[in-house]
Amino acid sequence: MKKSVFIGTLAAASVTASLAAAGTLDDVKAAGELKCGVSTGVVGFAAADANGVWGGFDVAVCRAVAAAVLGDANKIKFVPTTGKTRFTALASGEVDMLARNTTWTYSRDIDLKFDFIGVNYYDGQGFMAPKALGVASAKDLDGATVCIQTGTTTELNLADFFRANNISYEPVPIETNSEAQAQYLAGACDVFTTDASGLAATRATFENPNDHVVLPEIISKEPLGPLVRHGDNQWGDVVRWTLNALISAEELGITSANVDKLASAAGNNPEVNRMLGTEGDLGAMLGLDKSWAHRAIGVAGNYGEIFEKNIGEATPVGLARGLNAQWTNGGLIYSPPFR
Amino acid sequence: MTDVSYVRTEMLQEKAPPVSQAGIIKWLRENMFSNIPNSILSIVALWAIYYVLSDVLPWAFKSSWNANSLGECRSAIAAAYGEGASGACWSVIHDRFLQLIFGFYPKELYWRPVLIFVLMFVAIAPVLFDGLPKKMLRFTMVYPFLAFWLLWGGSLWFPLMIIAGFVLGYLAFGVVSKMASSLVGMIAAVLVPILWWLFLSGDVATMLQSIIPLSIESVASDKFGGFMLSITIGVIGISLSLPIGIVLALGRQSDLMIVKVICVGFIEFIRGVPLITLLFVASTLLNYFMPPGTNFDLILRVIIMVTLFASAYMAEVIRGGLAALPKGQYEGADSLGLDFWQSTRLVIMPQALKISIPNIVSSFIGLFKDTTLVSIIGLLDPIGLSTNIRANMEWNGVIWELYGFIALVFWLFCFSMSRYSMYLERKLQTGH
Numbered sequence: 001m002k003k004s005v006f007i008g009t010l011a012a013a014s015v016t017a018s019l020a021a022a023g024t025l026d027d028v029k030a031a032g033e034l035k036c037g038v039s040t041g042v043v044g045f046a047a048a049d050a051n052g053v054w055g056g057f058d059v060a061v062c063r064a065v066a067a068a069v070l071g072d073a074n075k076i077k078f079v080p081t082t083g084k085t086r087f088t089a090l091a092s093g094e095v096d097m098l099a100r101n102t103t104w105t106y107s108r109d110i111d112l113k114f115d116f117i118g119v120n121y122y123d124g125q126g127f128m129a130p131k132a133l134g135v136a137s138a139k140d141l142d143g144a145t146v147c148i149q150t151g152t153t154t155e156l157n158l159a160d161f162f163r164a165n166n167i168s169y170e171p172v173p174i175e176t177n178s179e180a181q182a183q184y185l186a187g188a189c190d191v192f193t194t195d196a197s198g199l200a201a202t203r204a205t206f207e208n209p210n211d212h213v214v215l216p217e218i219i220s221k222e223p224l225g226p227l228v229r230h231g232d233n234q235w236g237d238v239v240r241w242t243l244n245a246l247i248s249a250e251e252l253g254i255t256s257a258n259v260d261k262l263a264s265a266a267g268n269n270p271e272v273n274r275m276l277g278t279e280g281d282l283g284a285m286l287g288l289d290k291s292w293a294h295r296a297i298g299v300a301g302n303y304g305e306i307f308e309k310n311i312g313e314a315t316p317v318g319l320a321r322g323l324n325a326q327w328t329n330g331g332l333i334y335s336p337p338f339r
Numbered sequence: 340m341t342d343v344s345y346v347r348t349e350m351l352q353e354k355a356p357p358v359s360q361a362g363i364i365k366w367l368r369e370n371m372f373s374n375i376p377n378s379i380l381s382i383v384a385l386w387a388i389y390y391v392l393s394d395v396l397p398w399a400f401k402s403s404w405n406a407n408s409l410g411e412c413r414s415a416i417a418a419a420y421g422e423g424a425s426g427a428c429w430s431v432i433h434d435r436f437l438q439l440i441f442g443f444y445p446k447e448l449y450w451r452p453v454l455i456f457v458l459m460f461v462a463i464a465p466v467l468f469d470g471l472p473k474k475m476l477r478f479t480m481v482y483p484f485l486a487f488w489l490l491w492g493g494s495l496w497f498p499l500m501i502i503a504g505f506v507l508g509y510l511a512f513g514v515v516s517k518m519a520s521s522l523v524g525m526i527a528a529v530l531v532p533i534l535w536w537l538f539l540s541g542d543v544a545t546m547l548q549s550i551i552p553l554s555i556e557s558v559a560s561d562k563f564g565g566f567m568l569s570i571t572i573g574v575i576g577i578s579l580s581l582p583i584g585i586v587l588a589l590g591r592q593s594d595l596m597i598v599k600v601i602c603v604g605f606i607e608f609i610r611g612v613p614l615i616t617l618l619f620v621a622s623t624l625l626n627y628f629m630p631p632g633t634n635f636d637l638i639l640r641v642i643i644m645v646t647l648f649a650s651a652y653m654a655e656v657i658r659g660g661l662a663a664l665p666k667g668q669y670e671g672a673d674s675l676g677l678d679f680w681q682s683t684r685l686v687i688m689p690q691a692l693k694i695s696i697p698n699i700v701s702s703f704i705g706l707f708k709d710t711t712l713v714s715i716i717g718l719l720d721p722i723g724l725s726t727n728i729r730a731n732m733e734w735n736g737v738i739w740e741l742y743g744f745i746a747l748v749f750w751l752f753c754f755s756m757s758r759y760s761m762y763l764e765r766k767l768q769t770g771h
Contacts, residue, residue, distance in 0.1 A: 040714075040717055040719070040723055041731075042730055043731075043732060046730065047732075048731075050435060050438060051446075052438065052442075052562075077561060078561075079561065080718075080719060081717045084716075085619075085623055088622075088623035088626070089623070094637075176726070178729055181738070201735060206736070207413060207425075316732045316735070
């Protein structure tokens with residue numbers, strides 16, 4: 001139910017109140033728009049271009065879900081959230097899902113009452129230092145000054161790592177990533193630490209990237225994934241299996257180039273057939289139609305294609321697949337079967 | 340003719356003053372090198388200025404304007420000024436200028452905010468400069484509704500219904516205060532519009548819209564960004580905070596206990612809380628209080644919070660003006676037989692506001708700059724947008740250019756406000 005009501009005496013507000021607390025899937029379908037929480041800007045993961053069109057590795061998940069549910073990858077309202085507002089935005093229903101490089105941790109999953117629906121990027125905290133410093137390992141960093149973003153898990157990981165190795169450091173607290181870049185380049189700290197993906201992206205912007213090395217140690221596990229509110233399992237399933245469809249598509253060789261052809265008629269791989277709706281009716285179990293996965297993959301291709309386009313080695317971010325390769329290639333990316 | 344030939348009959352030509360007593364040298368001697376400590380300070384200051392400018396100016400002018408990415412900028416600068424030269428990459432401003440100004444507002448509708456911005460000067464001109472015809476004030480009164488309609492779009496009936504509320508309130512005051520006392524009239528004037536806005540206006544607007552559709556393409560709040568967002572929040576906050584502040588300041592001095600307690604409580608509570616806390620309340624906490632599924636526009640919530648915050652400060656500024664007025668002014672107004680509203684309007688307020696002008700304007704400037712805090716709750720004001728622009732691979736690493744540009748624009752706005760306040764002080768100067 002939609003009802004326009006006036007609020008306030010001088011300023012007018014349009015308040016759209018929906019009475020029934022129906023499932024998020026129904027709400028999204030009724031609104032004809034997916035409200036997706038993204039970050040205010042992380043290189044390769046989420047950014048708006050000069051025309052205000054959002055793109056990036058995290059944004060691609062939103063677009064795939066919108067395509068699967070609404071049939072249109074552009075029916076999305078992107079809500080930029082900061083590290084401080086992201087969880088309340090999701091909990092209060094301001095967004096339907098959050099795809100905002102958020103680390104899956106115990107307390108966020110349990111205590112904050114969210115459901116992480118999977119992992120779309122396995123990250124870990126690393127160190128970058130100038131080559132001139134002559135360190136080969138993070139264990140050589142005794143007494144170093146370290147630029148670190150405050151209020152993040154990286155801060156705690158850093159303290160743990162140095163304590164475990166019984167060496168000392170001096171933190172230089174920094175609020176934003178760009179400030180950290182400027183401080184590091186100005187020599188305010190010897191070492192800069194953040195997630196390895198962020199280090200690679202930062203290093204790519206330097207005037208002389210070869211003067212800086214990313215040290216081999218990865219000192220934490222940072223599984224980043226999309227999340228939804230706890231308790232709405234149907235919606236959680238939709239988002240989870242959309243991500244799984246992208247992952248399975250890579251494993252099964254479904255790409256943006258051949259997905260239309262494979263979906264037009266049943267082929268000889270039964271799992272592809274089930275996924276793309278040419279056999280059985282998996283979509284109905286999810287509350288969607290038969291070709292939901294077809295549409296999700298059709299937006300930007302499978303997981304591997306999305307990876308290569310946004311953060312892969314051909315891009316300035318230049319990340320290798322590493323842990324994020326398919327399990328068949330020695331990585332951790334693994335989708336349960338479509339059966 | 341006399342033979343005393345050495346007597347001069349005409350005046351000597353005036354000679355130029357000695358070099359040390361004229362022109363720039365005199366000025367320098369008097370102002371910069373009048374004694375040894377001053378000379379030392381002058382030299383140190385000049386050296387400091389030179390030190391800063393010798394770094395900043397080459398950087399700012401050895402720049403690239405037309406590159407498509409930071410990398411291209413660097414190679415263009417290296418090609419033009421030699422290897423190793425470092426210069427500003429102004430290309431990012433060139434590339435994202437419209438976005439920094441308008442945010443994500445649809446390109447084909449840019450004329451709407453531009454028109455509203457230009458009309459804003461027409462609307463505030465009669466308030467700012469008293470030489471203009473008073474009839475222009477009518478436009479000033481309509482302007483907020485016009486601005487709301489043009490910026491957000493949608494049905495024209497919507498703002499018209501809000502105006503109707505004010506008209507109803509005015510009528511209610513007239514009718515009721517004749518039937519009963521003016522206090523009852525006052526209450527009716529407040530209650531009737533609120534009831535109208537809450538329960539009737541929405542339906543009436545929908546009905547009228549279906550009979551006579553008058554609407555333009557609507558633009559959702561999440562398309563607002565850049566300086567347009569700062570100016571929208573700033574201007575609304577500034578223009579609402581002054582009247583609300585006046586009311587609060589008067590309420591704080593009132594003899595009516597309840598009014599006084601409410602005003603003091605409001606002012607002290609809002610002033611005791613940092614703006615960023617209020618913004619977090621707007622962005623996160625309010626959602627928990629609303630019924631599930633309610634979508635109460637974030638920018639509107641922010642505007643309300645900013646306005647409340649600014650009003651509380653404004654109230655204290657104006658209270659300062661009221662307190663500075665000699666008691667004789669109040670007593671004089673009373674002795675003329677003026678009632679409270681008359682004396683406030685004709686005697687007290689004009690003087691109190693005049694005293695408060697510098698503080699009012701500095702509150703305005705502070706409020707306008709405070710709008711950048713909304714970047715912390717995820718709104719894409721210029722600061723938020725600069726983060727977003729840097730998140731694009733082309734512009735990752737561009738820091739000083741963006742912040743410099745934003746600072747320059749803010750400085751332009753704030754400097755003009757401050758010059759205006761100086762003009763106003765001179766104009767209203769009645770002391771001798």
